[in-house]
Amino acid sequence: MIESVDLRRLQVLRLVHRHGTVTAAADVLHLTPSAVSHQLRQLARETGVALLEPDGRRVRLTPAGRALVAHADALHAGWERARAELAAYADGSSASLRMCGFPSAVAGLLAPAAARLRAADPGLAVHVAEEEPADALDRLLAGETDIAVAVLGGATLPLDDAKFGRRPVLAEPFDLIVPAGHPLAGREETALGHAADEPWVLAAAGSCDLYEVAVTACSAAGFTPRVAHHARDYAAVSALVACGLGVALIPRTATVPTRHAVARLPLRDAPTRRVLACVRLGSDRRPAIARGLAALEEAGRDLVSLPEGPDRR
Template sequence: MIESVDLRRLQVLRLVHRHGTVTAAADVLHLTPSAVSHQLRQLARETGVALLEPDGRRVRLTAAGRALVTHADALHANWERARAELAAYADGSAESLHMCGFPSAVARLLAPAAARLRATDTRLTVHVAEEETAAGLDRLLAGETDIAVVVLDGSTLPLDDAKFGRRPVLAEPFDLIVPAGHPLAERDEAVLGDVADEPWVLAAAGSCDLYELAVAACSAAGFTPRVAHHARDYAAVSALVACGLGVALIPRTAAVPALHDVARLPLRDAPTRHVLACVRLGGDRRPAIARGLAALEEAGRELARLPERPDRR
């Protein structure tokens, strides 16, 4: 019979389930692998069942472990709702809100949202951190941030993942950028097939969402991009394109430095990335988090009102 379970150990189990290794979960929790293993052994003793079994060099949850994670997700969601309800009874003292997101989300969504919150609520202290999608979700699950702005990705954020609540913030098309002297430079628009034979500038596989999105879009257009150079930062990408070293995709809201002589074209078959604001399930009822989500949604609406025809540069 289970008499008591430490909720912190359930959190450890959730992270091992997410990452498949004790070492990866330890990295997220800022613990040693031996400390994580100890927590899991204690949890197995508390529950009286085996929770993990080996799976090659990784581990996987037993059927009992998976059942426990399902209940743990519900428990943590209820705890987030309880925190939100208790916050409504607070005495009005200062609050803090931690938000994170991938680099261009920091520039175009999180920074404006933080500024809006600072202007409208002087009691709220907002902290912003730059994190790619997977790391942002890890920070969210570990309790190190309250809102993570991420790109919808079925492998990083499965649609049936019960750990997170999510709000759509922005559906953002990508534009094609080519060197200023390129034959396409004077056209009003293009399709991906127009650059099927060109060298490409892309992020390295697995480094961010752009690689998978671009490869999938090119595949749908009937070709595989020939990657000549790897870059993730959009200023670096546009610099390589400006020097005639390839073509690239860039989000509609991403700025190109003025000194980079490139042409920017809308695509009739443009890939689109879907940007979400994620919270721990139930956390959106906490007043500070609710205000943060509202500010991000307003920032997203402002970006969506930008002209469909991007600047030529």
């Protein structure tokens, strides 16, 4: 019979479930692997059931462990809703909001949203941090940030993850970039199929979702990209393109350094990615978080209305 369970140990189990290893969960929690293992052994004693079983070099939850995580998700969502209700009774004088996201999201969404929030409410302390998508969601789950901007899909943010609430903020198209002297460079827009015979600059397979976006879009256009170089940083990608070493797809919010002589072409058949603002499930009712989500939605609408064209940097 279960008489009591330490909720902090449930959080440890949630993170092990997310990452599949004790070491990765320990990194997120800023603990040693032995401390995490101890917490899990204590939780197993409290519940009276086996929670983990080996899976090669990783671990996986037993059926009892998965059932417990589902209940833990519901408990944490309920606690977030309670925090939101209690926040409504506070005077808001010490309110703060922490937001993070990947680099182009910081530039296109988080920075404008933070400026909007500061102008509307100087008493709200807003902090923005640049984080890779998986790290941003880990920080969110660990309670180290309030809003994480991420891209829908893939292993980073699967559709069925019940730990997070999601708010769409941007459906972002990809542009084709080519060297400034390329035959396509003078066009106002083009189709992806016109770059079928070009060498391509792509992220390495499995390194990020950008690779899957490019390969899927090219396949839909009727060709497989001939990969000449691998890069994922947009400055590195545009440098390779500017030197005539290939063409590439980059998101609309990604900035190309002005020193890189490339032409940026909107595509008639542009692939898109869905950018979401993620919160811990139930926390979106907290006033500061609700204001942050609204500001990000406004920033997303502003981005959609930006002028497009080959000369935009």
